[in-house]
Amino acid sequence: MGTTDARRVLLGQLIDHAPTFPPALLAPDAALAEDERAVASSSSFVLGRLVWRASGLGLLASSRRPVSAVLDAPVPEGAAVEAVEATYREDLDSLACLAPEVFVEVALADGLEGRLDRLAGCGFRAKVRCGGEVVPDVAALAEFVRACRERRLPFKATAGLHHAVCTNGEHGFLNLLAAVTFEGDEEAVLSEQDASAFSLDAGAFAWRDRSATAAELERVRSETIRSIGSCSFFEPVEELELLGVLPL
Numbered sequence: 424m425g426t427t428d429a430r431r432v433l434l435g436q437l438i439d440h441a442p443t444f445p446p447a448l449l450a451p452d453a454a455l456a457e458d459e460r461a462v463a464s465s466s467s468f469v470l471g472r473l474v475w476r477a478s479g480l481g482l483l484a485s486s487r488r489p490v491s492a493v494l495d496a497p498v499p500e501g502a503a504v505e506a507v508e509a510t511y512r513e514d515l516d517s518l519a520c521l522a523p524e525v526f527v528e529v530a531l532a533d534g535l536e537g538r539l540d541r542l543a544g545c546g547f548r549a550k551v552r553c554g555g556e557v558v559p560d561v562a563a564l565a566e567f568v569r570a571c572r573e574r575r576l577p578f579k580a581t582a583g584l585h586h587a588v589c590t591n592g593e594h595g596f597l598n599l600l601a602a603v604t605f606e607g608d609e610e611a612v613l614s615e616q617d618a619s620a621f622s623l624d625a626g627a628f629a630w631r632d633r634s635a636t637a638a639e640l641e642r643v644r645s646e647t648i649r650s651i652g653s654c655s656f657f658e659p660v661e662e663l664e665l666l667g668v669l670p671l
Contacts, residue, residue, distance in 0.1 A: 441474035447654035554583010581652030
C-alpha cells in the first residue's frame, strides 16, 4: 500500500459502499448521490468499491467508480466490474472469468472447511454475513476467521457491522479486524465490548496488550480481510471519529 501509517493501511479502501441494500435501501439516484458525497469526503481513503446489483449495472454507465456486482442476474456483456459477489453453489465453475475477484458467500455451518477448500481451489474469495436475519455467534465467526487464515483465503464481511465495537448483540468491525490480526485471541477479541481496549494511530493497531505495525497490517489486508460491506459509508466513519481515529 506504500505507506507506514497504520491507520491508512488498516482502513484503506476498507468499506465497500452498498447504499441500495438494506437497511439503507436508497433509490438509485439517491444512492449515487450519497456515494459521490463519500468520494468527496475527507475520509475517502476508507472508501472501497461501490456495491451494485448486476441487474442494475446499466445505471452506472457514466460512473468511474470501481464496482462489485452482486449476482442477482447475469453481468451484462461489456460491463466493467472489478469483482462479483455470489452465494455458494455447486457449479462454482460458472463464476470463473466474470471478474478479477469473485467473492462467494458461505454459510457458517457444518461443512464450512470443505466449502472454503473449494473456494481456495478455484482461486475465489470468501464472503461472510455477520448480521441481518441471523447473527453468527462469536465461536462460529472465530472459526471462519481461523479457517480463512489457515488457507490464506481472503474474504469480505458484510451485514450487521454498523458499529466499531460490538454492542447489543451486534458484531463490531474493529473487533473483526482485530480478530483477523491477533491470531489465537479470536473469541476474546470478538467478544470485547470495551472501546478503550482498542487503539489505532499512525504507529500501530492495538487491542489490550497486543499490537501490529503497518507492515503486519498490510499482510493482514492482503492475505485475509479485503473489505467490509456497509449500506452506509458515513456511519462507520462517524464511529471512528468518535474514537479519535479519524480524521487523520
